[in-house]
Amino acid sequence: VKAFLQFSQGAEIFNGIRIFADDGGYYNDNKFIEVMDRWQQPGDITNQPRASYDGLSNARQVSSRYIEDGSYIRIQEVTLGYRLPERWSSMLKLQEGRVFVSGRNLKTFTDYSGYSPDVNSNGSSANISLGTEFYAYPLARSWMFGINGSW
Numbered sequence: 001v002k003a004f005l006q007f008s009q010g011a012e013i014f015n016g017i018r019i020f021a022d023d024g025g026y027y028n029d030n031k032f033i034e035v036m037d038r039w040q041q042p043g044d045i046t047n048q049p050r051a052s053y054d055g056l057s058n059a060r061q062v063s064s065r066y067i068e069d070g071s072y073i074r075i076q077e078v079t080l081g082y083r084l085p086e087r088w089s090s091m092l093k094l095q096e097g098r099v100f101v102s103g104r105n106l107k108t109f110t111d112y113s114g115y116s117p118d119v120n121s122n123g124s125s126a127n128i129s130l131g132t133e134f135y136a137y138p139l140a141r142s143w144m145f146g147i148n149g150s151w
Contacts, residue, residue: 003078013131077104094147
């Protein structure tokens with residue numbers, strides 16, 4: 001068994017997805033579940049503005065509520081292998097045969113509401129706007145199965 005964990009602590013991320021997904025209903029995009037906790041009547045205590053299709057609640061205004069904790073821990077890669085018994089290896093005409101399964105980007109534990117807390121939508125050369133996500137493509141989860149050995 002081999003495993004690789006990746007983590008980051010203390011980063012702050014501007015979640016640009018929320019411009020459309022947490023806008024009080026102004027745009028016709030899909031919404032985050034958090035908008036269900038929006039302000040609805042006097043006395044409600046929430047950080048979600050009231051819904052308004054006309055934008056008068058200012059829910060679509062960019063503000064510090066779009067900045068989120070980007071701390072995470074990710075199971076980046078895990079490989080499980082099994083060395084085949086010599087009898088099986090010889091049947092396959094292998095020397096020291098081994099079967100394995102390997103997975104990448106298996107699980108990310110984070111409170112960040114966007115796609116991935118370690119992205120930068122503006123590219124690696126955009127050093128004045130690091131920590132910005134705006135619908136950046138998330139990391140793909142992949143699996144690999146195989147047999148190692150020499151014939």
